Amino acid sequence: MTKMMILMSFLLLLLSPCVFAQLSINFYRVSCPNAEQIVKQVVREEFAKDSSITAGLLRMHFHDCFVRGCDASILINSTSSKSSEKTAGPNLTVRGYEIIDEAKRRLEAACPSKVSCADIITLATRDSVALAGGPNYVVPTGRRDGLVSNPNEVNLPGPGQSVTSAFQSFKAKKMTLNEMVVLLGAHTVGFAHCGFFSNRLSNFQGTGKPDPTMDSALVTKLTQDCASGSNPKTFLDQNTSNVFDNEFYRQIRLNRGVLKIDQELASDATSSGLVSNLASNPFQFSQSFASAMVKMGRIEVLVGKAGEIRKSCGAFNSA
Structure with missing residues (x-):
């Protein structure tokens, strides 16, 4: 086999979807x-x-x-x-x-x-x-x-955590603080049931008053919304609720974060600068989000002969 043939074989191996x-x-x-x-x-x-x-x-x-x-x-x-x-x-x-x-x-x-x-x-x-x-x-x-x-x-970061506490979960998965802030931008199309934030509306940390970091008009709106039905839900981005954009960051900079963790992103010294940058640069958010999602999608994946290819997603093949 010539050197050229060896090189071509090596390149074909690298291009194979199963390599390594x-x-x-x-x-x-x-x-x-x-x-x-x-x-x-x-x-x-x-x-x-x-x-x-x-x-x-x-x-x-x-x-x-x-x-x-x-x-x-x-x-x-x-x-x-x-x-x-x-x-x-x-x-x-x-x-x-x-x-x-x-x-x-x-x-x-x-x-x-x-x-x-x-x-x-x-x-x-x-x-x-x-x-x-x-x-x-x-x-x-x-x-x-x-x-x-x-x-x-199942031990996941929750909506009531601080930025520091939530980041420990992301860090354990080898995600950076910047990637955490970017991924939480997914809340631009998310919503939450009142039970996840009702403590911020009337008796925040036992004060008998709303969370002072929440916009007063939003407090009034959410209080009314949560008074109807059984644990109703509300959008986390109160402006462009169904559009995947960077409006979420602009909202939390205006103290209109619904969840505690969201609002703290805009006020915590370690993340506020990142939020400000993402709020003013939609293209950067879009690109950074794509990159962070690809990285998250690689967390502890099973490849090669590990695991299985299920015939039905709701059950193991051996079931």
């Missing part, structure tokens, strides 16, 4: 060429009926990746003998499972046992962000599905 069993762009180009288009079509159909799916899928993706890595462990259904991550407190309000299930159904019909549920979550989230006006970024694929789903392992 790592994630790669167009991982399914041979095994399931239309995989990404199939997922995109499902998301497009669902988005046309309910544009709030972007927030749901973003939350699902985050909750999945921060527990055992991006392995679709959040999708497993509990059985009569064993509970799954779905039953953990922070996951009780996660939604969008039917979107992943439908995409999986169509993928199994086209390419049986080829596309992982973990990759479907990642692709569907990306597609929903783009449909909402956000960046349409490229994501590497090749994740495999996990074999464990334990509700006791």
Whole structure:
């Protein structure tokens, strides 16, 4: 074999989607060429009926990746003998499972046992962000599905935490403070039930008064909203609620953050400068968000022969 042939063989190996069993762009180009288009079509159909799916899928993706890595462990259904991550407190309000299930159904019909549920979550989230006006970024694929789903392992940063406390969770996943601030920008299309912030409206930290860092007009509005129904919900971005943009950062700079963690992003000395920059630069937010999502999507992934490719996203193959 000549040196040129050796070099060409080496280059072909590097271009192979399975090289070193790592994630790669167009991982399914041979095994399931239309995989990404199939997922995109499902998301497009669902988005046309309910544009709030972007927030749901973003939350699902985050909750999945921060527990055992991006392995679709959040999708497993509990059985009569064993509970799954779905039953953990922070996951009780996660939604969008039917979107992943439908995409999986169509993928199994086209390419049986080829596309992982973990990759479907990642692709569907990306597609929903783009449909909402956000960046349409490229994501590497090749994740495999996990074999464990334990509700006791669900330990996620909460809406009432400080910036410092929340960052410890992100740091543990090798995410930077800047990436945390950027990823929380997903709240631009999110919403929260009143139970997650009602303590800020009337008796903040036992003072008998609202949180002084919340805009008084917003306090009045949210108090009225939360007085109706049973634990109703409100948008976290009170301005362009259904559009994926950088308005969230402008809102929290005006003391219009609904969740404690959101408002503290704008006031904490470690993050306020980042918030100010993102509030004034929509292009930077878009680019930074795409980059942070790709990085988050790599957290502790299973590749190669690890895990499995589930036939049904809600159950292990051995079930």
